[in-house]
Amino acid sequence: MQTGKPDELPVFKYEIFVPESGQWETYYWSNLNQPVAGEQGLTAYLINTTANVTERIKQIEALDNSLEREHDLNNELAAINEELRSLNEELATSNEEMMASNEELAETNLALNETQSTLQTTVSLLELSQSRFQTLVKEATIGIIVLMGKEMKVEIVNKSYGRLIGRTVEELLGNTLFTIIPESEASFRPVIDNVRLTGETLYLYDTPYLVYHNGEKIEGFLNLVYQPYLEDDQSITGVIVLCQDVTEQVTARKDLDRAYEQVRLSKEAAQLGTFDMDLEKGTLEWDPRCRELFGISHTDEVTYDKDFITGLHPEDRERVISIINNVFVKAVSNGAYDVEYRTLGAEDQQLRWVRAKGQAYFDEQDKPYRFIGSVLDITEQKQDELRKNDFIGMVSHELKTPITSLNAYVQVLQGRAVKADDDFAIGALVKIKSQVNKMTSLVNGFLNISRFDSGKIHLDLQSFNLDELLAEVMEETKLIAPSYTIVMQPCQPVSVNADRDKIGQVLSNLLSNAVKYSPKGKTITLCCEQMGDIVQVSVQDEGMGVKPESVGNLFERYYRVETKHTQHISGFGIGLYLCAEIIERHKGKIWAESEIGKGSTFYFTLPHTSTALNQ
């Protein structure tokens, strides 16, 4: 009435008693109010329509029911489907399982077959290995014997064992061991018994025994193993003995031990220290004596730089380093090392003189990999030598003054003798003069040595023509040695910057040696050649020559070749030493070539003026 809009009421459900059927029946009624407009737009009245909709509702309900049923049916179908699917799945699984079991069955069958064939192979292998084992035992170089029971009956034995005890396999097999070798019962029965009773394996090394070696009975050594012989049930019924003849090894080892001991003793007696340098690892080993010589008391690791180089006396350091550098170049030194140097004790600061001798070893590429050698304390020797040189120096110095006045008096007397026309006196004085000259040069030589030693020798450098000096010295020698032919090969003028007197001394030493060690009438040839930066001088004679092994020693102090030819030739072995000292101070080289009976050539080189040292 208020809204003016039609209003449909909900369907009413009524239970109505139907007299025809005598039952209560369900009826549905629809109810609709429809407004009817009056004046001024207001609802004037309502028309209410009520309709019996039972049939329609029932139809709808029936439809609903059938839909629901359909839904239920669908659900049921889905469930059935689901069941079917899982049933199918199960079926598939069981199918698979069946297949798998089929396969397994097949495999098992196969495995069974294989096992059978393996078993067959094993059996045949076992048969084979048994026979192989027997051959192995039979042919083994090690002696094998199996002894059963307390009585030690020989169950298995091989040839090697038989050989060792000097019996045959046939003799031993089946017998009790000690009826065959009763001499060994006392020492070996307790051992074997013990192994059988305790079940413990026993090893004996280097056991002394009378062994048969190459058919000869000698006192030898055996390595022995005694093992319990176990049955399948682990019970011990016997003993297996393995024995090996180690006589050779033991003897060799003993010899080696003896040799080591000898080396150790002689090293100790000589107070030799040893060093061993591994150039690949860069390690250095010093034995206690070597450490002592470097003033080291600890046993810690030592190194080349920290201990060796620093341990060297500063004045010797550079020289030794350069020598070792040469030792490591195969082409230069072939690895040989022989040097004398001073050490300054690291802990005690003591000065020691040492002589080191060693050898470097090279690989295929000529790379040094090891450097070993020994060091000897020569401090006392050196001190004696220094004292002796001091003494010689002092005596020579003292002799100089009397010789000088002797010389002066001879000259005065010579003057007088000439005036008095005293031929005898003149002749005698010439001889005296020549003897005094000899004495002078000897004394000068000794004096020079002591000056070299104390480093007091001074080089008075000046530029001069070497060829001229050569000619001068040659002329002087000709006067003293008229019975020799002394010649000089044509030579270009060559200027050197050197100590003229000292080089003159070298030349006169070489020439007088050529005279001294050659028979009269022979030729002596002087030669002077310019070669690049240097000038080379040689003095060649046709004298007695020197043995090849002595040539290298000629320039050592006090060295003289002792032969029946030289024993009547006077000398002290200092001439060539002085020559070498002088030439080396001039940064030159000196050497000799010689052939016994044919003659010698002495060479020296000097830098010529353009390259000469300017000290």
Ligand code: ADP
């Ligand atoms: P010295 O002649 O006083 O013995 P040197 O130092 O001059 O001393 O010589 C050393 C040694 O070298 C000599 O003893 C001699 O055996 C040998 N020698 C030197 N020169 C010659 C030479 N020209 N021929 C053969 N041997 C020589």
